[in-house]
Amino acid sequence: MEITPTEAEEALLSIQAIMKKTRRSISASGAYKFLILWGFIWLIGFLNSQFLPGQLAGNLWIGLDILGGIFSAFIGYRLNRGVRSSSPSTTGKRIGLFWLLLFLYCVAAIMVAGTGDGKQLAMFIILFVTFGWIAMSMLLSFTSVWPGLALFTLAIFGYFILPGIFYIWMAILGGGGMILLGFFIRDRW
């Protein structure tokens, strides 16, 4: 069997394209669902923090986070049902374990630092979330690094420059941004 260099190049390009599509489809096929879910949780949670008394807003945040965790587990369980593996250490399980460990690290860091102020606490959580987002993006889909960095920059800007409207800033730009990005990925990616 003989083929020309042009045919060889076309075949290699075709292979690269389908490998990229497969990786993206399998690793990022449901990412938009998490973005939309957590976008709504941030939107509602930060609006609560802006307008409701501190204790009530804090309790609502706990409720929202529990709901978010349950729905995330459900979405994760239903993700990639088109691919199955006998190995316990598949990518999806490793990603879930990473976020669980990051959550535990975040709780430990908050306990050690003893953050009493609501904004400080929110900023601590945002820093851990954006760190996890960027780390995952570097491993799975580098283009997703940019929205993570944008969210991090927005949070830092809001925290230091606009402390009076920090919560509403994070609700609209952080939560709203995640929702818009989720719908964008679903429709255009």
Added chain:
Amino acid sequence: MAQLNETIHQTIRLRVMAALVTLEKDAEVDFSTLRSLLDVTDGNLGAHLRKLEEAGYILVNKSFVDRKPRTFISATPEGRKVFKEHVQALESILKNGK
């Protein structure tokens, strides 16, 4: 020197193998997911899968999931090996042709 493989070189079979070797070694993909990845019809994909199965490059596993029949496909170690050799042969042709 690595040789081109005639069975694998056909466009759709090449894309099937590329998709399958991208998965982890013990992973298998279901028929409809593979079909939508490759953007081909059921009949077309089925015919090419049979050729690859006959050559021993893929495994087709029919089972029931939630009481519904599902077909899962994976690359065999032999399939992974010949695909790798095929890619090396393509790269060699490209390199020598430039």
